[in-house]
Amino acid sequence: MPEETFVIVGASLAGAKAAETLREEGFAGRIVLMGEEIERPYERPPLSKGFLLGQEAREKAHVHPADWYDKHDVELRLGMAAARIDRAAKQVWPAGGEPIGYDRLLLTTGASPRQLDVPGSKLEGIHYLRSMGDSAKLREAIAHGGRRVVVAGAGWIGLETAAAARTYRNDVTVIEPESAPLHRVLGPEVGEIFAGLHRKHGVDLRLDQGVAGFWGAGQVSAVVTSGGAEIPADVVIVGIGVRPNTALAEEAGLEVSNGIVVDEALRTSDPDIFAAGDVAAAYHPLLGRRIRVEHWANALDGGPAAARSMLGQEVSYDKIPYFFSDQYELGMEMAGAFSPGEYDEVVFRGDLDELEFIAFWLAGGKVVAGMNVNVWDVTDDIQALIRAGRPVDRDRLADAKIALTEV
Template sequence: MPEETFVIAGASLAGAKAAETLREEGFAGRVLLVGDEIERPYERPPLSKGFLLDKEARDKAHVHEADWYDKHNVELRTGTSVASIDRAAHQVTLSTREPISYDRLLLATGASPRRLEVPGSKLQGIHYLRTMADSAALKQALAHGGRRVVVAGAGWIGLETAAAARSYGNEVTVIDPEPTPLHAAMGPELGGVFADLHREHGVILRLDDGVAGFWGAGQVSAVVTSGGAEVPADVVIVGIGVRPNTRLAEEAGLDVSDGVLVDQSLRTSDPDIFAAGDVANAYNPLLGRRIRVEHWANALNGGPAAARAMLGQDVVYDRIPYFFSDQYDLGMEMSGVAAPGEYDEVVYRGDRESREFIAFWLSGGRVVAGMNVNVWDVTGDVQALIRSDRPVDPARLADPKTPLAELA
């Protein structure tokens, strides 16, 4: 029988972890990992934290040692994209025009930053953050301090880069149309904690306001807000969310709607094509609906799950969405989904003021999400509570003397 070929489009965390799992599971066929970035696969969280702050070496972010790919007979093609898919012929064509026949194909093409399309958006000094090169350029712009930095978007990327910019001694203003930071991720209640944190560190928050345009002659010099204010700026960072990279899937006629639609085994509408990571909008049986998760842990676990499904194993991918962030001296982990409309109550255990607490989002008396702030080793318990789907007594949930494990 001829050797089977598995192609992975996208050489980042989901793609690299899928390749690793194929080998771990004993797949002896050809594995081709194709990535359009020059860099070998790397993780992105350090790009807005340790690497941006110059506290972490570039190499620490790589998923594997440089020689891992050869050692495991994984053909890594960097600086190359998968240009098209011919599903009928079971063939992809690379940007080098090379056709490659595949038996199974994994789409791990991730996501790209949403662009601000406003007047002046092509001026110099406006940064987006997705790649290592973006992070290096931003570090260079921030590292000398004393610059006026405006951050568009008070989401995770916006807040983490604001913290980094302040650490370097820059003036920082964050602009966001919502009334609280992180509004889309966790509703209004907890946003105040992050607003206070940033204000205490000298960040100016312009909430309920948006970016309407940029001024400057070649180089950005001010941000014009929708409220009509003009905020002086030497450096602008835009962090207004991402869009899944679905072009390949769309052109191949796969089902796409806010990501590539996949079932609980991460299989697309074509039985030989799978999708994982930021690009996948996957049916999660635990939540009873599809969800597209833009977090590191979903790439870390989704890539391997897809690899096992590609090998014909019975896979049910039902991970609870999990995210972490570090800003100044605040570290947090969040599990579950706490977007506005997903919950009706927030319960706190611990001290919000000293920023050492766990927040629980409840819907109909059941925990749907939890966030531990400067409290550690509770993620397992928080996720068990979410998974149990049982009504909990809010008073006991709030009481630190009641072990969380007792409530699940």
């Protein structure tokens, strides 16, 4: 039988981990890992934390050492964007290059920052954060301190970069259209805690207002809010969410709906094409619905799961969404998923004032999500509570003296 070729489009965490798993599982055929960026695959969390703060070296972010790809016979094609998929001929066409035939194809094209489309949005000094280059550029802009930094959006990226900008001793204002930071992902109860944290660190948090436009002559000099306020700015950071990179899949006629639609085996509507990571809207067998997860752990686990599926193994990808963040002295992990309005109450255990607690989101008496803040080694127990899917005693849940395994 001729050697099979597996092509992976998107040389980032999910793609690189998929290539690794293919080799670990004994795949002896050809692997092509194609990526638009010129940097070899890397992890993005440090870009708004240690790398942005100058505490973590570039090398630490890479998924594999430079020689790993050759050693494992993985053809890493950097600076190469896939422009088109010809499903009938089973070929991927790189922009301006020769087509590459595939037996199985994996799409790990990730996501890109949503752009603010308001007057002045093309001025110099307005930053978005996705790539290593973006992070290095932003660091250069804020690392010397003493600048007026305005952050548009109090989501994870907005808050982490606000914390970094404060750590570098800049004046920081955060503008957010919702009534609390992280409102859409955490709801108001826990969002308030993040508001308190940032205010304590001197961030001017302007809630219930969005960005209406920017002033400046070439370089941004002020941000105008929807409330009419004009906030002087030397540096602007826009963190208003991401969009999945689905154009390639869409043009190839694959089913796309807020991400590339895949089943629980991460297979698309074409049986030879798979998708994983930020770009995949996957059916989650435990939750009983399709979700698209924009978190590091989902790229780390989803890439390998897709690889096993490509090899014909039976895969039911049912990891509970998991996320982590670090801001100032607050470190947290979160497991679970819900949408605004999908939970009834939040139960806390621990000390909110000392920022050492766990928050549980309950729906119909069952735990649907949990966040541990400066409390460690509990995420497995929290995930077990979510997985159990049984009503819990809320008083026992709130009582830190009772082990989570006993709740």
